[in-house]
Amino acid sequence: MEPFGAKLTRHFAPLKSVIALFLGFAAGFVELRAAAQTQEVQTAAVETLSSASDASGAELATGPKTYRSRHVLLHTDVGDEPASELLKRLEATLGYASRYWRRPAKGMLECYVAKHVDAWPADALPHPLARLAISRIGGVTTTLPGLNRAKGSARPICYARAEDGIPEHEIVHAYCLASFGRCGPTWYKEGMAELARLGGDRRPDVRCPAEYIEFFRTQPPRTIASIVHQGETTAGISRSLREVASQLEQADQSQDALVHWTESHAEEVTKALDAYRWNWALCHFLAHNENYAREFRRLGRALLEGREANFDATYADVQQQMEFEFRQFVQHVDVGLRADLCRWDWGTPCQKLRGSEECEKRILAHRGYQASGVALQAGARYAYRCRNAACAPRSQIGPKEQTTLGEYPLEAAILSDRQLGEPFILQRRGTFVANSTGPMYVRLHGKWTDIGDVRGAIHLVVGAAKLEDAELIAREKPAESIETPSVTTH
Template sequence: MQALRRPHAITLSLVLLTLFGALRPSPAHAQRRRSARTATPAEAGPQLYRSANFHMMTDLPRDEARELLQRLETMHRLVAAYWGRRNTRPIEMFVVDDLSNWPAERLQQMDPQGLASIRAQAGLTMTQVISNGKQFASKSVVYAVADHGTPQHEAVHAYCGHAFGNAGPVWYAEGMAEVGKYWRENDKSVGASEYVIQYLRNSPIRPLNDIVNNPLETTGDSWQNYAWRWALCHLLGFNENYTKRFKPLGLALLAGRKANFWQVYGTQAQEIEFEYRLFIQDLEPGYRCDLCSWDWKTRFRGVTSASPTVSRIRADRGWQASRLQVRKGQTFRYSCDGEWELAKGEEAVTADGDDQGRGRLTGIYFEDYELSEPFELGAEGTFTATQDGNLFLRCGDAWGEIADNSGTIKVELTLDEEAAVTPPEPQSP
């Protein structure tokens, strides 16, 4: 959660006295009191830990504090590389494990709103910004409880305050703070908490416009709203169909320019809505939006001759275009050539999959932005189309486990002429 304080424009030279000198924590006084965690007397009470981009006052045990500082630096490196702007000064943080470990003089250093947020087991970032219209100076201070990834979430707000003087509208600011909280180096997979994933999968789909254009939603409103904002920002940030537009949109929002989600993505509204619903439906730990990006470019055709329709299906991707357009009642023969592996070091299997059915070639029909129920195929056989649509195929595996798959299978599909449906003869009156 963030709170932005933007004083009236004054000369920037005043900032050094009024802004950058404020809220400086003095050296910590050790207090020998038991916290919720076991701590040695030397570690009891809040201590100040420093790194290149963070000055963190916390009552966490020394090892945990240093580990958190390392995670914060990793997160900062990732978000700074993504947005292409450095943090202008160390981010000051109060991270609380147990308030009973904090002496009264330490609590008095905290902003009352920040302390209230900690008492509510949440977090708050206070950002002061002074601008003359062309330049700005800013200072952010983070107040956070030590668990649930709250320090990382708030640190993203603080970074944005220092780097841009702004965090953007609520949906973007809170959504990207959640994305940043979960980011891991060289890892594009879903790392959201299990309770967030289960909430999203078991709830009615929140319409996109309710996320990006809802004036009633505010920062700090509810973790459920944060979950939907995260889902949209994660999808747009990692899905190959939308990521190229998402970063420029975000930079425009952070710069305070007039930018609108629908102006940027209006021509892709149906595609985003479809992939957003599919993402929520299949969401699980390890899910990769980049590997599951929908193929909107491949051309499909109906059967016009005995020549086969050929596609190559990768084991490490989601639904992939077969290139075959079917009509309800048509029967097709299919045959597969090749093998794929479902994990490094596992024995390769054919399109029939293993003895548990993992790795079996699976199909689905796409028609007018709706999907049929998936159905199993295999290495060879026939199937009869249950509806009109474009046929998509994939290697049958858990959605969160396809990233370590490897191999490609060649699939040939031909119309079964013997089983072809012929129109009934007209009946005599």
């Protein structure tokens, strides 16, 4: 929920003069329940500036208390201990942002985080639409007036519901506004805020909520181009807020904005949330795929600094490969899936075998599909063998603990006409007939969420089947295929 730079006044001027404030807000979240990831940070000394609770520190239901850490001024009703934990998470998120974008957080970032916003006094929030934004949208971020955003000197204010992850998402927007004066295009600002919220800033494995996984399993796939060029996905929310503000202006300005929030307005929030999920998927994929991560980081920095930057131009030479890998990432997305497993060896040549030639490749157990070095011919029979296999889960690796290839067969697939064929299993040795023409790629067989934790390597040798392979051919069973939807490069 990006900010849009409208001006905020702490003294309630006539509503007409401040309507514009919320019209450019990006959408919040709808019941996001993913646990925010924490990392070790220096414990922030929490200073209680004002109190609206009893001496026991019980959960607040009458209004906010104010707390402070190094970079955050927090107004919240969650209670002392939860507020302290929230400050730690917000500082951890700011630490990631500072390291990733290589610019420290500027000044104090002010946050209003409400668990029972309906119980807050009317003057506890600095804008008449803030209560609506927290309770019906989830979170928004804006800036105070009189500051130069272009020079990165804006002072942002966050409003967020006290649900796991929403304040962390908003603090990323606040950091970008304070440090750069902008947040970038919608797909980037929302995708990166979600990336930080879901812990993808520190690790390549997916840790999104279960509803995200279900969403991607039930939605038709989208291309990267459609996500990047989708435009302002929060326009519907801006329109909804404009309508509410207009109705408040015509009515008694003391009237609660919630009275004018309708089901159609709520639907706009849901649409925005769906777009956020795709934004997150793209940013997580690009940030952790070595084929594209370096350029992605440079592109993002340029977008935040207001320099000329173009996504299509940045990835013009690898657009088809990138779309192929992203489609694979979304197809297999699950909690624990490492985005770097979807990285392909496009630069490794695969050549046709001549005569008795053989090709040997070392296949790393913890990688995704890797080039076998062999380009297959449809209808031709090939013999293979695997040797020097030494693979084991990382947690089991020790001087006397090692599993064998028998537990970890290889999985092979042929890439033909920009489409990945049906995968099949390679055991210790055997033969197979290629069902299409194209380079063969292989990986350790297993769940995508598991193979990233396996260590070791397998040496795969592939050659044309010979007379001495007759015994293998006689014993050969039909290739064991794997029920996996095909992936295309478009």
